[in-house]
Amino acid sequence: MRYAYYPGCSLEATAKEYNQSAKMVARHLGIELWEIPDWSCCGASAAHNTDHLLSMALPARNLALAEAEGLDVVAPCAACFNRLRAAEEAVRESEAMRATIGEIIGRDYRATNRTRALLDVMVNGVGTDKIGEQVVKPLTGLKLACYYGCLLVRPPKLTAFDDPEDPTTMDRLVAALGGEAVVWSYKTECCGGSLAAARTDIGIRMIYQILRRARDAGAEAVVTACPLCMLNLDMRQGQAAAVHGDRLNLPVFYFTELMGLALGYAPRDLGLTTHFVNPLPLLETKDVLRHPATRRERA
Amino acid sequence: MELSAALEGNRDLKERVERASGVHIEDCYQCGKCSAGCPVAAWMDYTPRQVIRLLQLGLGEEALKSRTPWLCAGCQACYTRCPREVNLPRLMEAVRQEARRRGRVNDRKVDIFDRAFLQSVERYGRAHEMGLIVQYNLQSGQPFKDALLAPPLLMKGKISPLPAKIKNVAEVKEIFARVRARGGDGH
Numbered sequence: 001m002r003y004a005y006y007p008g009c010s011l012e013a014t015a016k017e018y019n020q021s022a023k024m025v026a027r028h029l030g031i032e033l034w035e036i037p038d039w040s041c042c043g044a045s046a047a048h049n050t051d052h053l054l055s056m057a058l059p060a061r062n063l064a065l066a067e068a069e070g071l072d073v074v075a076p077c078a079a080c081f082n083r084l085r086a087a088e089e090a091v092r093e094s095e096a097m098r099a100t101i102g103e104i105i106g107r108d109y110r111a112t113n114r115t116r117a118l119l120d121v122m123v124n125g126v127g128t129d130k131i132g133e134q135v136v137k138p139l140t141g142l143k144l145a146c147y148y149g150c151l152l153v154r155p156p157k158l159t160a161f162d163d164p165e166d167p168t169t170m171d172r173l174v175a176a177l178g179g180e181a182v183v184w185s186y187k188t189e190c191c192g193g194s195l196a197a198a199r200t201d202i203g204i205r206m207i208y209q210i211l212r213r214a215r216d217a218g219a220e221a222v223v224t225a226c227p228l229c230m231l232n233l234d235m236r237q238g239q240a241a242a243v244h245g246d247r248l249n250l251p252v253f254y255f256t257e258l259m260g261l262a263l264g265y266a267p268r269d270l271g272l273t274t275h276f277v278n279p280l281p282l283l284e285t286k287d288v289l290r291h292p293a294t295r296r297e298r299a
Numbered sequence: 300m301e302l303s304a305a306l307e308g309n310r311d312l313k314e315r316v317e318r319a320s321g322v323h324i325e326d327c328y329q330c331g332k333c334s335a336g337c338p339v340a341a342w343m344d345y346t347p348r349q350v351i352r353l354l355q356l357g358l359g360e361e362a363l364k365s366r367t368p369w370l371c372a373g374c375q376a377c378y379t380r381c382p383r384e385v386n387l388p389r390l391m392e393a394v395r396q397e398a399r400r401r402g403r404v405n406d407r408k409v410d411i412f413d414r415a416f417l418q419s420v421e422r423y424g425r426a427h428e429m430g431l432i433v434q435y436n437l438q439s440g441q442p443f444k445d446a447l448l449a450p451p452l453l454m455k456g457k458i459s460p461l462p463a464k465i466k467n468v469a470e471v472k473e474i475f476a477r478v479r480a481r482g483g484d485g486h
Binding site for chain 2: 010012045047103
């Protein structure tokens with residue numbers, strides 16, 4: 001399996017542990033990630049809020065680079081995934097759009113390739129059976145709220161790989177890793193995305209609702225597949241709890257970090273020491289860290 | 300039919316946002332599912348359903364004054380649930396862009412953030428998170444916002460004072476320039 005890898009801006013900075021763990025786990029499972037050389041930003045929400053054509057052209061440049069290599073694209077970030085898919089579909093559906101985008105990016109882009117979310121590639125491409133066979137440190141007894149947020153599963157016309165209201169891809173992955181996915185009702189509620197940066201007063205209230213629901217459902221931690229969700233639920237958790245006079249202390253994981261742990265990699269190598277809510281005390285109460293790990297070589 | 304100037308203006312506005320968004324305003328039959336599920340509705344002046352209603356009734360001027368399109372998080376819950384498949388997030392974008400074109404910025408903080416983000420992309424080819432936050436804080440008059448988060452972010456190596464510039468940044472600048480040349484808003 002070979003994919004053009006589009007990490008996206010966050011994975012170079014605030015979400016570097018997502019990049020680290022994604023590459024580690026992909027290599028372990030035999031997925032070759034060819035990082036798109038000199039990739040540029042997809043424009044994120046700022047572009048589509050500002051100008052429709054700009055929001056199509058910025059992702060298209062990256063898609064064209066991957067297409068020239070004859071590769072499908074894999075995106076770990078839910079927002080990048082959504083923007084890349086939107087540009088791809090717009091070009092596929094309309095000759096006029098294809099011509100316009102081609103003129104704006106100065107490259108021929110025909111949308112013959114397809115973008116997939118990293119979660120989709122892992123769970124539906126590699127498969128939970130194969131992942132399960134590789135587990136050496138099962139996440140036994142770890143109760144997790146699988147949080148999908150919005151852009152990984154909506155709108156379904158673009159995202160296509162799971163149910164938009166009750167997705168289960170991550171839940172199935174957690175089960176394959178030996179953990180327990182709790183049933184809860186906020187798995188696709190929006191965390192606010194970049195609104196939490198621009199209007200933190202609103203964002204922290206949206207964030208708190210999600211975390212509180214996860215805790216009420218009996219989760220000990222939350223799992224995400226999006227760097228912005230992570231930033232909001234982890235980095236802003238203190239602010240969100242404080243404004244509600246609560247203490248949450250709910251660790252948040254990228255799904256790739258949990259895969260890495262179950263496959264036997266050390267927490268530090270996966271970047272678990274860079275979170276705001278330290279997940280190590282929780283993990284130390286579970287088998288996954290309590291017994292000496294069959295530590296794998298550093299990737 | 301003879302229409303008053305105000306009605307003419309509103310019809311023109313409705314056509315403009317319909318063209319920009321690809322949404323047919325009349326498709327909406329006002330069931331309200333969009334607004335029942337909107338995670339930001341509590342902070343909006345008009346609910347998303349009411350914004351469409353204003354456009355249907357020829358009261359588009361009122362919609363242009365609304366904060367709602369500026370607060371929309373673009374989470375796609377409304378579009379996913381709409382029985383008429385009205386692409387409400389696209390409509391919100393079109394209304395917001397139309398408002399801005401007429402000099403109306405109904406949430407300054409949101410506007411400053413998006414513009415700082417795009418400036419970073421145009422300058423470096425990628426979003427530089429730290430530069431973006433500093434610019435946003437200064438321009439929005441909140442110099443110490445999230446100041447407590449900065450030291451741990453730096454310590455953990457999660458933000459860098461220096462931007463990562465791509466090699467072919469000229470190509471990205473060209474994309475912005477061509478969008479502007481077509482009358483688009485390259486910010």
